[in-house]
Amino acid sequence: MSEVEETLERVKVQPGVEGYVICNRQGQVLRRLPSMSQAQADIYAQKMSGLSKKARGVVRDLNPKNELRYLRIRAKKHEVLVAYDQEFLVIVIQRWTPAQA
């Protein structure tokens, strides 16, 4: 898990990060930002592992030799980023603000 731990250390200090969750592909939470509740982490893990599974299928449908690496969904004020690894999903929730023009 050391590579993932390093990633988390870097993620935690990024401005605007509101939470992170590490889960397996079945959506079971392995780690979460301590200030996140278990229930909250479970919801993000389940929803994002489900969406990632569908996205992975789309990538394969478009090109069977291809593989999903990363998924990003942006809503009005927040973004959820998912790094899709062989075994784990690293999910980061952060505030989103438009780039300065």
Place this chain on the structure above:
Amino acid sequence: MSEVEETLERVKVQPGVEGYVICNRQGQVLRRLPSMSQAQADIYAQKMSGLSKKARGVVRDLNPKNELRYLRIRAKKHEVLVAYDQEFLVIVIQRWTPAQA
């Protein structure tokens, strides 16, 4: 469609852009990069409108007042970006290269 036309003009000249498709939320193609085949455009429109619909549901499940604005999936060497508007989806397919360290 003028705002969308302007967006397309800017998209077309971006380095690495390999295709774009504009479709409605049902996945019907309205515009495509001329060099893309209709069949290719149809596949991207159907797959990405389906995935966007699921992503929109996830955003709503996490926060009923929220709304999906943007979706990005990255595979090994390509990215598909979807701007999710009230009526249209603007889908851009581009090559992806790691940022220079």
